[in-house]
Amino acid sequence: MNMSHEEEADDYNLSLSKFESMLKTNKVFFFDSEEFEDIILHYMDTGRLSLAKKALRLGLEQHPKSSGLKLVHVEILIYEDKIEQAEKILNEIALLEPTNEEVYIQRANICSKRDQHEKAIDNLFIALKYTDDEAEIYSMIGMEYLFMDRLELAKENFIKCLEQDEEDYSALYNVVYCFDFLDQNQEAIYYLEKFIDKNPYSEVAWHQLGRQFYAIKNYEKAVWAFDYACLIDEGFLGAFLEKAKSLEKLKRYQDAIDCYNITIELDDPTSFAYLRIGKCYEKLGNNEEALNYYLKTVHEDPLLDKAWMTITDFYIKQKNYQKSLYYINKAIGIDGENPLYWRRYANINQFLNYFEEAEAGYRKAFEFGDIELDNFLCWSDVLYVLGESSAAIEILQQAADLYHNEPEILYRLVGLYFNTEEEFNAIEGLNSALLIDYHKNYILKDLFPNVWENETVQRIIKNHNI
Missing domain, CATH: 1.25.40 (Serine Threonine Protein Phosphatase 5, Tetratricopeptide repeat)
Structure with a gap:
């Protein structure tokens, strides 16, 4: 019995x-x-x-x-x-x-430990002859192929595993992982739809289908798939979270807020959910509620530098630079090697006319890996304001090595060369800049009005306009 x-x-x-x-x-x-x-x-x-x-x-x-x-x-x-x-x-x-399958399974485990994955697979194929549980063996073969980065063969064996045992969710996750790694989103969608035809109540399959639609930016379909996952398992936290993210992409911010609130009811509140709710409220123009949720985020997780950064940007948009400076310092206190934070720190100080602090911020951003054009340009502008034209030239020359023939750099160098009485370099630079992009000569006019009014400069500009 x-x-x-x-x-x-x-x-x-x-x-x-x-x-x-x-x-x-x-x-x-x-x-x-x-x-x-x-x-x-x-x-x-x-x-x-x-x-x-x-x-x-x-x-x-x-x-x-x-x-x-x-x-x-x-x-x-x-x-x-x-x-x-x-x-x-x-x-x-x-x-x-x-004929004991376990002998070959354990031999395969030993081979795998020795990184002899081909030998492990040979043993597992022998085990297949004697086993009553083919699903487990196919899953193990799939893992060995994963270890060797042979994704197509891994995928093939995980699929065979699922043909034997449709409830092996780890194999289902592994199949989707292979599709993802191989950038085969459409193939993954086709496979999951076929799988769901046979297993319509598999919340994991619906969830994975939603993730694939999200990856190809079909957010309507993603919401549709996540909906089914949530209906089948009303406590499926991950499905509700990803449904909320998809709703955000569709600009359905109130629906997204409702969905994030369900995740808070299902489990302890997370800083992620609070942060996303805050962003949704900000998109809806409800700044009071947005700030309320941003502050809840940092209360929930005081070490979440991304949240401090979000509050910083919130105040920058409102042109409240003093408050934004307070919050960017919080973010830097948590991650003092993040170049993005240092650049934002520098931007804020520049807005406040704290030029020495701004210069230090741009320098720090560069030291921690920020080689974006904007960082070089702002840094040189601040150095010029501080009267350090030679240092500004040095920074722009570094930028020119990375950004060849960039008018934003060239016109600045012209202005700086004139100010440091390097007239030959200035004239040569001006001719090059005008040949590369004549219409951007306004950079010179805006940043160096004294240079713009120079007779030689005006004559060169007119000659290029003929």
């Missing part, structure tokens, strides 16, 4: 309780070998290796010839990197039971 899952679970829990009672009382109870295997594997799965080894020793005392227990012993030895000892036991079992 076949037992139900509930009966099996009851028997398993009874065995476990009986074993733990035996350890406490020092009485010796009898267990059949399969009970011992389940007990040992339970302790291994829960990371209690010493109890697993104790159960193994007692099991082998009661069942010294049990190949199942010997194979569990092999598993423990592999886990402990005692490979030679494990191989010796495997060879003994193989002589007595050459």
Whole structure:
């Protein structure tokens, strides 16, 4: 008579309780070998290796010839990197039971540990001949191919696994991972739709389908797929989050807020949800609620520098530079090597006419890897305001090495060369700038009006306009 899952679970829990009672009382109870295997594997799965080894020793005392227990012993030895000892036991079992699939599975595990993935796969294909659980073997073959970065073959084997066991969600995640890695979003959508035809109540498949639609920017379809995932599993936090993100992309900000609020009800509030709700309110023009949620974000996670940055930008948009300076300093306090934060710090100080602090900010941004054109331009402009024209020239020359023939750089250099009385360089530079982009000569007019009015400069400009 076949037992139900509930009966099996009851028997398993009874065995476990009986074993733990035996350890406490020092009485010796009898267990059949399969009970011992389940007990040992339970302790291994829960990371209690010493109890697993104790159960193994007692099991082998009661069942010294049990190949199942010997194979569990092999598993423990592999886990402990005692490979030679494990191989010796495997060879003994193989002589007595050459068709035991577990021998080949464990040999595959040993090969995999040695990075001999081809050999591992060979052993797994042998195991396939003798197994009743093809799904597990195909999944293991898929993992070996993943280790070798052979994504197509990995995908093929995970698909075979799912053909045998449609509820193996880890295999489903791995199939989608392969599609993603191979940039095969359309193929993934086709596969998942076929999978859903057979398994319409698979919330994981619907969720993964939504992610694929999101990846190809089909946000309407993404919301549709996530909706099904949420209907099948009303506690599916990830599906609600990604549905909310898709709604944001569709500019359905109030719907997105409602969806993020569901995630807050399902689990403890997260700084991510608060931050996104704040951004949605800002998009709706409700600045009061936006700020309220941004402050909730930093209260929930004071070390989330991205949130401090968001509040900084919020105040910049309102031209409240003093407050934005306070908040950018918070972000820098958490991540002092982020070039974006230093550039924003410099921008704010420049708005406030704190030019020395601004110069320090642009320099820091550069030191931490910011080689964007804007950073070089703003940095040189601030140095010029501080009367450090030679330093500004040096910065722009570095920029010119990265951004060849960039008019924004060339016209600035012209102005600076005139101001440092390097007239030859200035005239040569002006001719080059006018040839590359005549119409951007307004840069010279805006930034260096004294140079613009110079007779020589005006004559050169007129000559180029003929």
